[in-house]
Amino acid sequence: xxxxxxxxxxxxxxxxxxxxxxxxxxxxxxxxxxxxxxxxxxxxxxxxxxxxxxxxxxxxxxxxxxxxxxxxxxxxxxxxxxxxxxxxxxxxxxxxxxxxxxxxxxxxxxxxxxxxxxxxxxxxxxxxxxxxxxxxxxxxxxxxxxxxxxxxxxxxxxxxxxxxxxxxxxxxxxxxxxxxxxxxxxxxxxxxxxxxxxxxxxxxxxxxxxxxxxxxxxxxxxxxxxxxxxxxxxxxxxxxxxxxxxxxxxxxxxxxxxxxxxxxxxxxxxxxxxxxxxxxxxxxxxxxxxxxx
Numbered sequence: 511x512x513x514x515x516x517x518x519x520x521x522x523x524x525x526x527x528x529x530x531x532x533x534x535x536x537x538x539x540x541x542x543x544x545x546x547x548x549x550x551x552x553x554x555x556x557x558x559x560x561x562x563x564x565x566x567x568x569x570x571x572x573x574x575x576x577x578x579x580x581x582x583x584x585x586x587x588x589x590x591x592x593x594x595x596x597x598x599x600x601x602x603x604x605x606x607x608x609x610x611x612x613x614x615x616x617x618x619x620x621x622x623x624x625x626x627x628x629x630x631x632x633x634x635x636x637x638x639x640x641x642x643x644x645x646x647x648x649x650x651x652x653x654x655x656x657x658x659x660x661x662x663x664x665x666x667x668x669x670x671x672x673x674x675x676x677x678x679x680x681x682x683x684x685x686x687x688x689x690x691x692x693x694x695x696x697x698x699x700x701x702x703x704x705x706x707x708x709x710x711x712x713x714x715x716x717x718x719x720x721x722x723x724x725x726x727x728x729x730x731x732x733x734x735x736x737x738x739x740x741x742x743x744x745x746x747x748x749x750x751x752x753x754x755x756x757x758x759x760x761x762x763x764x765x766x767x768x769x770x771x772x773x774x775x776x777x778x779x780x781x782x783x784x785x786x787x788x789x790x791x792x793x794x795x796x797x798x799x800x801x802x803x
Contacts, residue, residue: 525551527596529625532557534591536613537621537631544613546593551606553594557624560587562660562803589622589632589655597647607642607649614653622655623665630662630802633715661707661801663715692796697785701732703776705800708735710775711755716799719753719774721745723792730794732774734781743768747790 529547532554536544546552563585568577595610597603614636621631634655642649690702703709711717721728728741728751741758743765745751752759756773758766776798785794 525596525598525602527551527553530554531626532591533625534622535625537623538617539620550610550613551596552610553596555592555594556590557626558590558592560589563587584660586656586658587660589634589657591653591655593651593653595642595649595651599647603644603647603649619658621663627662629665631665632657632662633659659713659715659801661713661803664705664800664802692798693793694783694795695791695793697788699783701776701781701783701796703778703781703798703800706778706803707801708775708777709798709801710773712773713801714755714798715801716797717755718797720795720797721751721753721792722749722794723747724749724789725751725787725792726789728787729785730774731784731786732776732781733784734777735775737772737774738770739772739774740770741765741768741787 527547529545530553533545533547534554534557535546544550546554565583565585566579567581567583569580570577595603595606597606619633619635622634623631632655634657636653637656638654640651640653642651690700692701707713709717719730723745724747725741725745728745730739731737739753741751743760745760749761751765753774756766756771757764758769
């Protein structure tokens with residue numbers, strides 16, 4: 511961490527705050543990161559994740575006892591973190607407090623990654639103010655993060671090998687004894703959703719499908735969910751068709767109006783995919799981030 515006034519830097523470099531199992535790192539959209547213990551001199555005493563927060567819809571039917579469940583929404587949830595800020599003296603405390611505020615409020619949204627679960631990240635906002643209770647050169651406080659989506663996201667990208675060295679683990683629903691891939695050149699293959707939640711263009715933080723090759727009336731069917739996506743146009747050898755959430759492009763040009771506007775969903779676990787309308791050799795690649803409770 512760099513400081514405008516170099517006179518303070520040696521003081522901070524000598525300050526060591528232990529990282530508990532509940533310690534976490536802040537990840538910003540520009541790729542920069544700050545660790546609560548080593549960068550912000552904050553001891554994390556607890557990291558409490560609220561359970562999923564459902565709204566259940568019911569309808570009473572005349573002449574039938576009770577009510578019938580007609581649907582459910584999963585709402586935003588909160589993470590409450592109990593912290594203790596450390597400094598070497600009261601002057602240093604003032605500087606450390608300002609750095610903490612800057613870290614938490616400089617962006618409207620950012621990710622946090624708990625040391626205890628390094629393969630998942632939470633997209634959060636800080637919606638509430640908090641007032642540290644200062645005693646000398648330390649202070650206690652509680653941060654309340656809001657997770658607007660209600661879910662954690664996978665950190666590992668689908669381009670990364672599915673190994674322990676690339677932010678994946680069996681805690682992330684990796685199937686045992688299965689050789690699975692997200693790039694294929696055959697017309698039938700499985701796609702695994704390693705998350706806890708069905709993925710669709712409306713909820714996935716990253717949702718893209720890339721088809722490269724010639725085609726006429728390309729159709730992608732998920733036999734597991736029953737969803738069918740169709741493109742009534744054609745592509746040539748070397749062309750790339752991209753499905754980006756609900757939109758489609760061929761070589762960067764929009765072609766959504768030539769599709770059936772269908773959502774391709776991917777249920778948790780194995781999804782059996784079939785492709786028709788291909789011509790010659792082709793490659794299809796899937797890029798998702800998975801969602802977890």
